[in-house]
Amino acid sequence: MGNHVHRLKIQNDINTDYVISGRYKFKIQDEKELAKYIFEDLDPGFAKKIKAGDFLVSGDNFGCGSSREQAPVALKASGIQAVLAKSFSRIFYRNAFNVGLCLIECETRFIDDMDEIEIDLKRNVVKNITKGLNIEIKPVPKIMMDFLSVGGAIEYFKKEKGFGKFN
């Protein structure tokens, strides 16, 4: 059984202010609490639709704007398993892998709201179960996959006592 996909009302250039507004990021320190307010200014009530393991699917340049790490932290805490987008903005891209949130860069035209999908990172493919389609994933730099596999950059640094084999 795969998990379901959620799409926002707007597809491209979703900025990190929209992921989590400055109003909340300064007020709330608890990540589970913060997760209740994701996309509040763009799509009020969006957080309530997410079930643990679901996916967020978007268009180009997801995560542009502010460097706030509360954005990937809140997405991860909301139960979202991975964000799939045609492209990601670079600061958000680093931050997500650093905090252990999986990002998938792929063609997202053939994934609709509430489709059931599965991610296979070994074969680098998204399986759209609803549509019976396989979609290729753009490979991620190895260092980022290494972060993800241990739960984030800090965990990686503790384990490797530094930059490990990238030294």
Added chain:
Amino acid sequence: MRQTIVEKIFSQHSGKRAKVGDIIIADVDFCFGQDGTSALIIDSFRKMGVEAVHDRNKFCMVIDHSSPSPNIGVSTIHSKMRTFAREFGLKVYDVGSGVCHQIVPENGYVTAGDLIIGADSHTCTYGAVNAFSAGVGSTDLAISLATGKNWFKVPETIKVVLKGKLGKGVYAKDIILHIIGDMTAGGANYRAIEFSGEVIDELSVESRFTIANMAVEMGAKCGIMEADRKTIAWVKKHSSRDPKPVEPDEDAKYIEIREYELSMLAPQVAKPHSVDNVSNIEDIGNTPIDQVYIGTCTNGRLEDLEIAAKILKGNKVAPYLRLIVTPASKWIYLDAMKKGYIDIFVDAGAIVNNPGCGPCVGTHQGVLADGENALSTANRNFKGRMGNPNANIYLGSPAVAAATAIAGRIADPREYKRKL
């Protein structure tokens, strides 16, 4: 040779010849956080379990985004920053010091050829003084605080050549809004931009900061410029470290070269709710404005305040409109006072805030009401940015802002040509 500025800076800081696509580990010359990102830097640093910071002279924290604190949540963050700073002997630029992107270069932490990271997306600002500088998140910052290094993927570079001579009433802000409108919000994603050309040569270092500051609004990793005499004079005035100017090789490889002829450029305005939704001011029509904001890391510097003061002198802010002015740093505030600009602002009916980010991030000092329109000199107009998702934000230069504050609707500063 065939290296861009960024490839050269990465080569010098990694001890290896860096080329596009390489993953390198590089020395970081300076790094910092602000009050929106430092709580998570501290958490990540503590999780790493290291006993000391790598070099306490290569890091600072700036309390600027929500300062002085408007509520208990923010006060808790500020207190956490000060406690951490005391424990490790770190520098904090506290409430009233100014915006991090003015504080960091003004206090001499940046010189030409440096590699700088900051836990704030507008860290790209110091590209104006020939430094590679990029925004990162809190975890990346904590890693550099602990190790003095970080990993980078060497980006491709887009060369942007600016030609012509700017007309009266047209400024650096108009140039960068025009370029963003053309290249779009994701147009330079993952890439470095090298800005060059006769227009850049003519601009002051302050104006160059305005342009580099907004490179991230196209997704760029950095927006860098070559160092000229003005750059060297500026960094030497502020920093005791020797500048190490870096220029691109003549045959450096660019993924794209774009040229802009700017002699006919009109003042530009970005309309709600994205920075790349840009129009000539003539095409804006009659847009009533409720609040004008002059300040931020984009346009809160002395020359910005000077332009606004020239237009506002002898004029009054329109009825029912608020004009908020926030100098980017304490030193700018003091200079603006000495030069009489603050008198002009207050006399015209403006509110002058303490140095910092002011209402830009929407947490305090000028939150908008439902349905209101703001004209701001900031770098972002996202829905909700100034604290209310049901308000609209327009972006423009300090000159557009001042003319708008007088008119009560978006106005063309070229009406005041004789004052400029």
